[in-house]
Amino acid sequence: MKRTTISLLAAATALAAVTGFAAVTAPGGGSGATAAKSPVRLPVERSALVCPMAGSTDIADTRHTSYTPAGGGTAGEQGAAVLKPVIRSSVERAAEPGEDRAKEPGAEKRAITLKEPGKPVVAEEDGSEAPAFIGLATGGTAPGWTVQQTTAVTAGGGRGLLGLSCAAPRTEFWIPGASTAKGRQDYVHLTNPDDTPAVADVMLYGKNGELKTTLTEGVPVSAGSSLPILLSTVTTEASADVTVHVRTRSGRVGAAVRSTETETGSDWIAAAADPAGAAVLPGIPADATSVRLMVHAPGDRDADLKVELAGPSGRIVPLGGESLHVKAGMTTGLELKDVTKGEAGSLIVSPERAGRATPVVAALRVVRGKGDEQEVAFIPATGPLGERASVADNRSKGSTLSLTAPDAAARVKVTASAGEKGGEPVVKSYDIKAGTTLAVPAQVPSGLKGSYGLTVETESGGPVHGSRTLALPDDGVEMFTVQPLLDDRGTVEVPEAEADLSVLTD
Numbered sequence: 031m032k033r034t035t036i037s038l039l040a041a042a043t044a045l046a047a048v049t050g051f052a053a054v055t056a057p058g059g060g061s062g063a064t065a066a067k068s069p070v071r072l073p074v075e076r077s078a079l080v081c082p083m084a085g086s087t088d089i090a091d092t093r094h095t096s097y098t099p100a101g102g103g104t105a106g107e108q109g110a111a112v113l114k115p116v117i118r119s120s121v122e123r124a125a126e127p128g129e130d131r132a133k134e135p136g137a138e139k140r141a142i143t144l145k146e147p148g149k150p151v152v153a154e155e156d157g158s159e160a161p162a163f164i165g166l167a168t169g170g171t172a173p174g175w176t177v178q179q180t181t182a183v184t185a186g187g188g189r190g191l192l193g194l195s196c197a198a199p200r201t202e203f204w205i206p207g208a209s210t211a212k213g214r215q216d217y218v219h220l221t222n223p224d225d226t227p228a229v230a231d232v233m234l235y236g237k238n239g240e241l242k243t244t245l246t247e248g249v250p251v252s253a254g255s256s257l258p259i260l261l262s263t264v265t266t267e268a269s270a271d272v273t274v275h276v277r278t279r280s281g282r283v284g285a286a287v288r289s290t291e292t293e294t295g296s297d298w299i300a301a302a303a304d305p306a307g308a309a310v311l312p313g314i315p316a317d318a319t320s321v322r323l324m325v326h327a328p329g330d331r332d333a334d335l336k337v338e339l340a341g342p343s344g345r346i347v348p349l350g351g352e353s354l355h356v357k358a359g360m361t362t363g364l365e366l367k368d369v370t371k372g373e374a375g376s377l378i379v380s381p382e383r384a385g386r387a388t389p390v391v392a393a394l395r396v397v398r399g400k401g402d403e404q405e406v407a408f409i410p411a412t413g414p415l416g417e418r419a420s421v422a423d424n425r426s427k428g429s430t431l432s433l434t435a436p437d438a439a440a441r442v443k444v445t446a447s448a449g450e451k452g453g454e455p456v457v458k459s460y461d462i463k464a465g466t467t468l469a470v471p472a473q474v475p476s477g478l479k480g481s482y483g484l485t486v487e488t489e490s491g492g493p494v495h496g497s498r499t500l501a502l503p504d505d506g507v508e509m510f511t512v513q514p515l516l517d518d519r520g521t522v523e524v525p526e527a528e529a530d531l532s533v534l535t536d
Contacts, residue, residue, distance in 0.1 A: 071521040073107075073173040078166050080284030081113070081179045081196035082219035082298075083256050085160035087188055092160040092181040093152055094196075095423035097447065097483035098171045099520075100148030100455075109169015111144040113153075113177065116162040116221070116256050144171055148455070149448045150422055150483050162256035163196070164223040173520035174485070178423035178513070183296065184504050190295030190405055191502050193511030194286055195421060199223050203285040203301040205274040206324045206361065207393035207408045210234070210241070210262045213292040216299075217258040218274050221284040222251040228281025232259065235326055236269030239359045251283055258288075271363035273326035273391065294397055294406040297511055302410035305329070307387025309411035311394050312376040312467065313432035313497030313512045314339075314369070319404075320397040321369045323377060325354065325390050326361040333388035334381065337364065340434050341375040345465040353382055356390060374469035376434040376495065379411075398508045407499075407512045414493035416517030420485040421498045428501040429472035431484070435462040438492025445487070446473045450480035462494060472498070486515055 084092040096111055142153040142163070147170055155161075160181070167175040177196040183189050199221075208216045222228040232246040243264045251257050261272070276285040290296040303309065305328050314321055327333040337351030348369045356362045369375075377394060381387045394409040424446070433442060439462060446456045453475035462468045475482050488494055496515035503509060 097150040097422040111167030111171040113165035174518040191509035194298040305389035412514035419515035440491030447483040452479035
């Protein structure tokens with residue numbers, strides 16, 4: 031009998047991240063006895079993102095800005111971040127299931143490729159033909175890869191500035207802030223980035239609980255396709271405050287709601303942070319004329335909450351926010367009107383009684399302007415930005431950072447990248463007092479040409495929540511959109527271990 035020794039030289043870890051799926055390989059080691067070592071953090075090697083279909087009218091102008099912060103990957107590592115358009119809808123692809131999406135006419139020509147971290151790449155699409163995009167970043171472009179989709183519609187019923195940070199595909203999304211009421215047209219967009227079909231359930235929850243719907247269970251989304259669903263066509267119940275819950279039975283999708291209001295314009299509603307006992311909603315503009323909070327309690331327990339505004343000088347309880355009761359399985363709206371009183375701030379929702387936290391999801395509907403010059407945007411609850419977060423498509427004017435430290439003081443470093451067509455990066459640090467919101471115009475790279483990326487890194491202190499407001503006024507209308515700053519999960523913790531397995535054979 032002889033002994034054969036097999037040495038395990040490396041450990042591999044694959045996991046889902048906010049920026050997409052990440053695959054990393056631990057460094058090798060020699061053979062020997064099993065030894066647990068301290069985990070190491072390594073850059074992710076791949077990130078996936080999906081952008082929903084942007085086009086809705088012939089007068090829409092859409093740009094996609096692809097950006098990876100510098101210094102996030104392994105030195106000298108090659109790679110590219112490629113966004114490819116979805117030329118046909120899920121219905122069209124289902125009719126021809128054997129067709130290779132990579133061979134669709136015009137797909138390669140319209141692809142958006144980023145090869146160099148630290149400098150964004152921009153592509154523009156005109157009119158109603160702006161498709162959904164599916165993207166994969168590899169190598170040095172993967173850690174922290176972000177894509178901003180910005181659409182400007184300057185006239186008509188869908189007028190507005192619509193912005194969205196393209197998201198990683200997942201198996202579940204909570205999207206408060208939607209509506210099936212008269213005067214609203216809200217579409218939930220499902221985008222499948224994979225080569226196999228996905229099947230999703232779409233549930234709607236209003237003030238009295240789950241809405242009765244048709245054709246929303248077991249919704250098929252073909253491989254490499256996008257499917258918009260108009261919410262008002264799948265239910266007869268008109269509800270002003272609706273939470274959309276998307277959950278896949280198989281596969282994964284990207285999900286976001288495109289909302290259009292008759293009087294106040296349009297914008298995207300991004301998914302909120304996962305259900306938690308407290309929620310932070312950062313970035314209410316100082317000149318907001320109307321703020322409405324929507325909260326949903328997804329479990330089987332009611333939530334009793336207090337609502338506070340974190341402004342430049344601290345946390346206060348606004349009028350009407352003393353107590354908010356949300357019944358289990360229902361969505362509740364709270365009108366806060368001009369809650370900021372001329373000072374930018376963030377909303378903090380927390381349990382009314384300590385030690386009794388019921389998980390909730392939340393979002394804000396924010397309006398600027400009055401009369402015919404109103405414009406709407408949505409702010410979902412967002413988690414802490416973590417070590418680092420980035421947002422793309424910042425302009426020479428109109429970008430504002432809102433940074434909130436709900437509990438403990440913190441310090442962050444903000445880097446403005448080189449511009450797409452030229453400019454030098456600029457770095458600046460900010461201190462945020464406990465319980466306050468710091469709203470500052472984003473610094474601009476020296477010699478900027480084109481748009482640029484912003485990266486926020488936590489240097490010290492407690493958790494920070496943040497957002498970026500992009501304002502592009504047009505003909506007296508204060509058009510704007512707000513994007514949360516999300517932890518880019520550019521690195522992953524990998525346990526470093528070595529082991530020997532001995533196998534006895536004859």
